[in-house]
Amino acid sequence: MDVTGRSALISGGASGLGLATARALVDRGASVVLLDLPTSRGTEAAAELGPRAAFVAGDVTSESDVRAALAAVSADAPLGLVVSCAGVATPGRVLGRDGVLPLDAFDRVIRVNLLGTINLARLGAEALSLVDEDDDGERGLIVQTASVAAFDGQIGQAAYSASKGGVAAMTLPLSREFARIGVRVVTIAPGIMETPMMAGLRDEARHSLEAQVPFPARLGRPAEYAALVLHLAENAYLNGETIRLDGGIRMGPR
Numbered sequence: 001m002d003v004t005g006r007s008a009l010i011s012g013g014a015s016g017l018g019l020a021t022a023r024a025l026v027d028r029g030a031s032v033v034l035l036d037l038p039t040s041r042g043t044e045a046a047a048e049l050g051p052r053a054a055f056v057a058g059d060v061t062s063e064s065d066v067r068a069a070l071a072a073v074s075a076d077a078p079l080g081l082v083v084s085c086a087g088v089a090t091p092g093r094v095l096g097r098d099g100v101l102p103l104d105a106f107d108r109v110i111r112v113n114l115l116g117t118i119n120l121a122r123l124g125a126e127a128l129s130l131v132d133e134d135d136d137g138e139r140g141l142i143v144q145t146a147s148v149a150a151f152d153g154q155i156g157q158a159a160y161s162a163s164k165g166g167v168a169a170m171t172l173p174l175s176r177e178f179a180r181i182g183v184r185v186v187t188i189a190p191g192i193m194e195t196p197m198m199a200g201l202r203d204e205a206r207h208s209l210e211a212q213v214p215f216p217a218r219l220g221r222p223a224e225y226a227a228l229v230l231h232l233a234e235n236a237y238l239n240g241e242t243i244r245l246d247g248g249i250r251m252g253p254r
Contacts, residue, residue, distance in 0.1 A: 001080055001134060001138055001140070001141060001233050001234065001236065002134075002234075003025055003028050003029065003030040003080060003081065003230065003233050003234075004028060004029035004030065005029060005030070005077055006030050006031070006077055006078060006079070006080030006081065006140075007030065007031040007032065007033065007073045007074055007077040007078065007079050007080060007081075008021075008022070008025050008030055008031070008032050008033070008079075008080060008081035008082070008083060009032075009033045009035060009069055009070060009073065009079065009081070009082050009083070009120075009124060010022050010032055010033070010034055010035065010081075010083045010085060011035045011036070011060045011066075011069075011083070011084050011085055011086040011116065011120050012035075012036055012060070012084075012085035012086030012087060013032065013033075013034030013035060013036055013042070013045070013055075013083075013085065014034055014036035014037075014040035014041045014042040014045045014055070015036075015040065015041060015045070015195070015196050016085065016193075016195035016196050016197070016222055017085045017145065017190070017193065017195060017222050017225045017226070018034070018036070018083065018085030018086070019034075019045055019222070020221075020222030020223050020225060020226040021083055021085065021222075021225065021226040021229050022034060022045070022049060022053065023049060023226065024223070024226035024227065024229070024230055025081070025226075025229075025230070026049050026050065026052055026053060028230060030052070030077070030080070030081075031052040031053070031054075031073075031074050031076075031077040032049065032052065032053050032054070033053075033054050033055075033056060033069050033070075033072045033073055034046055034053065034054070034055045034056070035056050035058055035060065035065070035066065035069040035086070036055070036057070036058075036086070037057065037058075037059065038057040038058075040057075042055035042056075042057060043055050052074075052077075054072050054074075056068055056069040056072050059116075060084075060086040060112065060116035060117075060119060060120055061111050061112060061115050061116045061119055062119075063119065063123065066119055066120055066123045066124075067123060070123060070124070070127045073127075078131045078132070079124075079127050079128055079131055079140060080128075080131070080140045080141065080233070081140060081141050081142075081143065081229075081233060082120060082121065082124030082125075082127075082128065082140070082141075082142045082143070083142075083143045083145075083229060084116070084117045084120045084121065084142075084143065084144045084145055085145050086112065086116055086120075087112060087113045087116075087145060087163075088108070088109055088112045088113065089109075089160050089197050090105065090108065090109055090159070090160070091156040091157060091160070092105055092106075092156060092158075092159065093155065093156050093158075094158050101158075101159070105159065106158070106159040106162075109159035109160055109162075109163050110159065110162065110163050110166075112163075113160070113163035113164060113166075113167065114162075114163045114166040114167060117144050117145075117167050118170065120142075121142050121144065121174060121185070124140075124142055125142065125174075125178050125181065125183055128140040128142075128181065128183045129181040129183070133182050136236055137182045138182045138183075138184070138236060139181060139182040139183050140182075140183050140184075141183070141184045141185075141186065141232060141233055142174070142178070142183060142184070142185045142186075143186055143187070143188060143229055143232060144167050144171060144185065144186070144187040144188070145167070145187070145188055145189075145190065146164040146165075146167040146168040146171075146187050146188070146189040146242055147160070147161075147164040147189055147190060148189055148190070148191045148244060148246050148249065148250075148251060149161045149164050149251070150164040150165040150167070150168045150189055150242075151165075151168075151189070151244075152249075152250055152251035152252075153165075153251075154251055154252070154253055154254055155253055155254055164189070167187060168187055168189060168242045171185055171186070171187040171240060171241065171242050172240045175239050175240035176240065179239075184232075184236070184238070184239040184240075185239065185240065186232050186238055186239060186240070186241055186242075186243065187241070187242040187243070188225060188228055188229070188232075188242075188243055188245055189242050189243065189244045189245065189246070190220060190225060190245045190246065191213065191220055191244070191245065191246025191247055191249045192209050192210075192212075192213065192219050192220060192246070192249065193219060193220040193221070193222065193225065194219040194220065194221055194222065195222060198219065206219070212249055212251070212252070213246070213247040213248065213249045214247060214248035214249065215247060215248060216247055217247075218247075220245060220246065220247065224245065225245060228243070228245055
């Protein structure tokens with residue numbers, strides 16, 4: 001799929017992986033709609049990206065908010081990509097020193113990371129089904145974001161790992177279902193990325209994490225995630241797969 005002249009809806013698009021993806025797509029000639037919380041830097045991010053970017057404030061778990069974001073897609077640039085980058089990584093031991101993990105805390109992570117992803121996928125697929133096919137019969141691509149925690153979950157990541165494991169697990173059945181409408185589904189499982197989630201790390205902790213990455217021994221860059229999204233769009237034979245983007249790391253228990 002040629003992204004030039006197409007539109008992308010990106011949840012979590014005001015920062016981190018989502019913003020980097022939006023920037024790469026705009027540079028390639030696409031238009032973008034950023035869906036992010038009202039408290040985000042969405043307005044500023046859209047302004048920085050230029051006239052082919054729009055911001056819609058909303059919650060990825062809300063059907064009406066996602067529909068509003070899809071309605072903001074430019075009529076001059078048909079929808080081509082739906083990229084799910086909204087997520088939370090709230091840690092918490094199931095049985096900690098202060099007692100058991102509150103069920104509400106587990107539920108929030110599942111709601112944002114898993115329910116939010118399927119909400120975007122189902123409504124995005126509906127919108128993509130109305131787009132004209134290209135010469136190969138393709139209408140668009142849905143990119144989901146899991147995590148290496150889906151496979152190498154650490155202590156304190158039960159909720160996060162469960163949510164991201166669910167995202168990875170539904171990739172193949174969604175790709176099989178959406179094949180009939182010419183829509184591919186691919187999931188990226190990033191390792192330790194240099195995003196706002198990691199901004200509060202002390203230098204000592206950061207260096208420790210970097211040392212765990214075989215090569216290159218550093219945190220991943222949002223631009224590297226964005227480059228993979230572009231490749232997924234252009235390589236029509238990638239479908240139904242979860243791709244680790246992690247420098248070869250395999251997380252230990254802590």
